[in-house]
Amino acid sequence: MANRHAFWMLRFTSWNRFHYNARMKTVNIILMGYGRVGQAFLRMAGEKRALLEDRHDLHLQFSTILELRGALHFPRPLSPDSILKDLSLVQSFRMSQYWRPGFDLVSALDKSAPGVLVDCTPSKAGNAMPESGYLHQAFERKWHVVTANKGPLVADLRGLVSKAKQNTVALKISGATAAALPTVDVGFYSLAGTRVYRIEGILNGTTNYILTRMSGGADYRDALKEAQEKGITEPDPSLDLEGWDTAFKLLLITNTVCDTDFTLDDVKVEGIMNMPGHLIREGREPHQALKLLGIFSREQEQPYLQVKPSILDSAHPLFGVNDTNKGITFFTDTMSTVTVTGGKSDPRGAAAALLKDIINIYR
Amino acid sequence: MANRHAFWMLRFTSWNRFHYNARMKTVNIILMGYGRVGQAFLRMAGEKRALLEDRHDLHLQFSTILELRGALHFPRPLSPDSILKDLSLVQSFRMSQYWRPGFDLVSALDKSAPGVLVDCTPSKAGNAMPESGYLHQAFERKWHVVTANKGPLVADLRGLVSKAKQNTVALKISGATAAALPTVDVGFYSLAGTRVYRIEGILNGTTNYILTRMSGGADYRDALKEAQEKGITEPDPSLDLEGWDTAFKLLLITNTVCDTDFTLDDVKVEGIMNMPGHLIREGREPHQALKLLGIFSREQEQPYLQVKPSILDSAHPLFGVNDTNKGITFFTDTMSTVTVTGGKSDPRGAAAALLKDIINIYR
Numbered sequence: 001m002a003n004r005h006a007f008w009m010l011r012f013t014s015w016n017r018f019h020y021n022a023r024m025k026t027v028n029i030i031l032m033g034y035g036r037v038g039q040a041f042l043r044m045a046g047e048k049r050a051l052l053e054d055r056h057d058l059h060l061q062f063s064t065i066l067e068l069r070g071a072l073h074f075p076r077p078l079s080p081d082s083i084l085k086d087l088s089l090v091q092s093f094r095m096s097q098y099w100r101p102g103f104d105l106v107s108a109l110d111k112s113a114p115g116v117l118v119d120c121t122p123s124k125a126g127n128a129m130p131e132s133g134y135l136h137q138a139f140e141r142k143w144h145v146v147t148a149n150k151g152p153l154v155a156d157l158r159g160l161v162s163k164a165k166q167n168t169v170a171l172k173i174s175g176a177t178a179a180a181l182p183t184v185d186v187g188f189y190s191l192a193g194t195r196v197y198r199i200e201g202i203l204n205g206t207t208n209y210i211l212t213r214m215s216g217g218a219d220y221r222d223a224l225k226e227a228q229e230k231g232i233t234e235p236d237p238s239l240d241l242e243g244w245d246t247a248f249k250l251l252l253i254t255n256t257v258c259d260t261d262f263t264l265d266d267v268k269v270e271g272i273m274n275m276p277g278h279l280i281r282e283g284r285e286p287h288q289a290l291k292l293l294g295i296f297s298r299e300q301e302q303p304y305l306q307v308k309p310s311i312l313d314s315a316h317p318l319f320g321v322n323d324t325n326k327g328i329t330f331f332t333d334t335m336s337t338v339t340v341t342g343g344k345s346d347p348r349g350a351a352a353a354l355l356k357d358i359i360n361i362y363r
Numbered sequence: 364m365a366n367r368h369a370f371w372m373l374r375f376t377s378w379n380r381f382h383y384n385a386r387m388k389t390v391n392i393i394l395m396g397y398g399r400v401g402q403a404f405l406r407m408a409g410e411k412r413a414l415l416e417d418r419h420d421l422h423l424q425f426s427t428i429l430e431l432r433g434a435l436h437f438p439r440p441l442s443p444d445s446i447l448k449d450l451s452l453v454q455s456f457r458m459s460q461y462w463r464p465g466f467d468l469v470s471a472l473d474k475s476a477p478g479v480l481v482d483c484t485p486s487k488a489g490n491a492m493p494e495s496g497y498l499h500q501a502f503e504r505k506w507h508v509v510t511a512n513k514g515p516l517v518a519d520l521r522g523l524v525s526k527a528k529q530n531t532v533a534l535k536i537s538g539a540t541a542a543a544l545p546t547v548d549v550g551f552y553s554l555a556g557t558r559v560y561r562i563e564g565i566l567n568g569t570t571n572y573i574l575t576r577m578s579g580g581a582d583y584r585d586a587l588k589e590a591q592e593k594g595i596t597e598p599d600p601s602l603d604l605e606g607w608d609t610a611f612k613l614l615l616i617t618n619t620v621c622d623t624d625f626t627l628d629d630v631k632v633e634g635i636m637n638m639p640g641h642l643i644r645e646g647r648e649p650h651q652a653l654k655l656l657g658i659f660s661r662e663q664e665q666p667y668l669q670v671k672p673s674i675l676d677s678a679h680p681l682f683g684v685n686d687t688n689k690g691i692t693f694f695t696d697t698m699s700t701v702t703v704t705g706g707k708s709d710p711r712g713a714a715a716a717l718l719k720d721i722i723n724i725y726r
Contacts, residue, residue, distance in 0.1 A: 182553030190545035336707035344699035
């Protein structure tokens with residue numbers, strides 16, 4: 001009797017599972033780049049499997065993980081856990097049974113039913129702006145794109161958005177616009193219907209850490225050294241310190257939220273490397289703080305985009321955003337100002353932002 | 364020649380317009396309640412017409428405006444501007460040519476193709492919990508609902524959500540959950556994929572105004588009097604002062620964002636009317652602030668919901684939220700804390716939140 005009962009319980013469970021799966025969407029993922037963010041993303045997709053299935057009816061499976069000079073390609077797409085287990089058995093990525101030297105993005109796009117390309121390749125924006133062509137190829141093959149890579153977006157946002165639209169797929173850029181701090185989707189969803197006439201953002205954790213130390217009395221060199229010793233800075237911190245990282249994010253956020261068409265040439269950029277002494281002294285006064293702000297304004301006839309070290313007083317909504325924290329304030333016509341602060345500033349936070357974008361594509 | 368040129372320009376313009384309208388969705392609106400929020404919503408729908416059409420391909424037209432004991436019913440739905448123009452010609456709402464005494468919600472739902480019911484009726488939650496039945500009727504007739512009315516939601520959120528789902532229509536509640544301060548849609552979109560294990564919110568403008576004054580040295584009576592003289596308080600401020608308004612919003616936000624099923628009985632509520640003296644004194648210390656917090660926590664085995672006056676130190680992300688401003692902090696597993704502050708606290712802000720919800724329904 002007990003056995004028979006168990007038998008029916010099992011059947012009942014299976015039936016439930018079957019019934020439930022009828023609503024489930026299975027999504028193929030190509031993961032591009034297996035550095036710190038890419039690895040964090042694969043791991044998080046595994047950790048969050050139950051939540052994705054139970055709450056969002058999404059089943060993520062990986063068809064390819066692209067790296068320089070080759071890829072892991074899974075002819076039958078695998079779950080994150082299977083891949084991680086497989087990788088744990090070998091000494092290096094390229095010793096996996098699935099390693100295919102020379103396997104490239106186009107092969108990956110063509111060899112599996114379209115899903116989401118998750119771009120975790122490092123940003124090489126600045127003077128050497130990377131091509132956006134590979135994302136165009138993804139859109140043409142009906143893949144959605146979710147990206148943490150600012151480079152192609154800074155070079156070609158308008159072209160990418162329009163190519164995605166033509167192919168009725170999505171381009172989601174949270175990972176490239178302050179990641180776990182929600183910026184573009186607050187602008188897109190929460191401020192829908194308003195006119196955003198000004199944006200102010202503390203968009204770079206490294207410079208904010210250094211400025212916070214300097215407000216506390218440290219000089220620039222010591223603060224930078226401390227940040228380097230704590231592993232907060234990039235190996236080459238110049239894009240951060242010169243204000244370019246802030247400029248990239250400001251540009252992408254503004255063009256997305258305000259439906260504008262600015263280019264990097266339109267942004268006046270000043271970093272924190274050679275700040276005038278009076279600014280540093282003012283930032284040490286009580287009820288004042290020195291912050292590297294990215295600012296967009298269309299209050300006057302001539303709209304402008306600017307990155308510059310600025311003094312905030314204690315009533316400013318970004319006044320308390322210290323250390324590696326980030327924040328953004330939107331100034332709107334009908335909702336007044338809306339400020340968002342926080343969000344984890346590390347590869348795990350970036351991975352969480354990529355995952356969020358995937359969920360929102362399939363709602 | 365000039366005339367012929369003008370003729371072709373006109374044709375060209377019309378063609379463009381025709382071509383454009385092919386993507387346009389025309390949405391019928393029933394506006395329920397024509398108090399301060401309802402009026403602000405009608406006016407804003409008029410002001411925002413161009414933005415709604417150009418950016419969101421949405422054309423809003425009103426089929427009915429419901430009031431107590433009757434309605435303005437427009438057999439052919441009208442634009443906000445036409446209605447406002449028509450109303451400007453009469454001395455009172457009920458003298459309009461469109462006034463139909465006794466015309467009720469069911470008639471309104473049945474006499475027009477389904478669109479969005481915008482509920483701006485005043486919240487009468489608390490002891491006299493209003494029925495949610497009328498919203499069920501809207502869902503059964505395939506109308507979406509966008510609401511600023513907390514009452515039915517507090518009484519029956521789970522039932523309403525499930526009825527909406529059954530009928531594949533949407534229930535959007537930004538207007539009832541701090542309005543222009545984005546709370547539920549930050550939880551829904553921006554924190555998708557995270558586990559929110561704690562929420563702290565300053566969710567009521569009136570009490571925050573009074574506590575801000577008290578932190579500055581005023582006593583409770585004087586601060587309350589000042590708020591009343593400035594028109595910040597409701598005619599009957601007790602729901603605010605006793606903490607119930609905060610409790611309603613906390614309950615709705617928690618159940619929506621965390622997929623929980625708490626009822627009002629689960630919320631332990633303490634207001635600001637009889638605070639112990641030591642709390643008031645601590646709130647006046649430098650680097651400390653006294654705030655009425657709504658708190659949800661599932662950090663311990665026993666989850667809880669609580670409203671209580673609390674001391675924040677200056678590192679808390681809600682520390683600088685003063686006067687009638689509001690704010691909310693979400694504590695998540697993968698994105699760390701995310702805080703949103705600001706958002707206009709008036710009928711216009713509420714109207715903007717209702718409009719935002721409509722836009723997001725039709726994306």
